[in-house]
Amino acid sequence: METRELTCIRCPIGCHITVELENGEVRSVSGNSCPRGEEYASNEVTHPMRTVTSLVRLKNGKRPVVSVKTKSDVPKEKMMDVVKALKEIELTAPVKIGDIAAENVADTGVDVIVTSNDD
Template sequence: MEQRHLTCIGCPMGCQVTVEMEKGEVVSVSGNTCKRGDIYARKEVTDPTRIVTSTIAVKDGDKERVSCKTASDIPKDKIFSVMHDINHAVCKAPINIGDILIENVADTGVSVIATRNISIAG
């Protein structure tokens, strides 16, 4: 039986969780102190995902870059493709929090959205 040891990020407790797997299926989860730990551990070993946060270059803005994030989690193995698209993007001011900066980033079906306002320079 395979065991995976994780530090849970489902809540601030940071429980040390052990997942036992057999033939790619989760058999048991232990060490978690709340239900979120069980949910996190099962997902992390079978289908890991992440929210990606970064910045994108801004043209004609009062700031050179705008902070951004994926609107939802993306498959962990797509992080480098997502960052490639983010690093090559340029947005034009004005930008408002929640504006979609990149649609369907790296063919994930997820948008990259602004997390701050950027005014037109001037």
């Protein structure tokens, strides 16, 4: 039996979670105060996921860059691939929140969407 200690990142409370693993399978999760914590902990010890927030370049905008995020979580080990892919993207103003900046970014199956308005 393997034990992993985690700090939940699902919300700012930051619960201290203990996960018990056996042969790579989650046996128990404790210390969380909500179901999101259990989901986070189970994912974190098997296939950790993160939302990536970054920028892409913007043409003809009030500002030279515009903020973006992955529409849902991507595998943690793909974070830097996503960020790298975003460096190749340039949008043209006007852009608004929810616009798609990139589809299936870095082959994660996840789209990247714009998170600020520049019109």
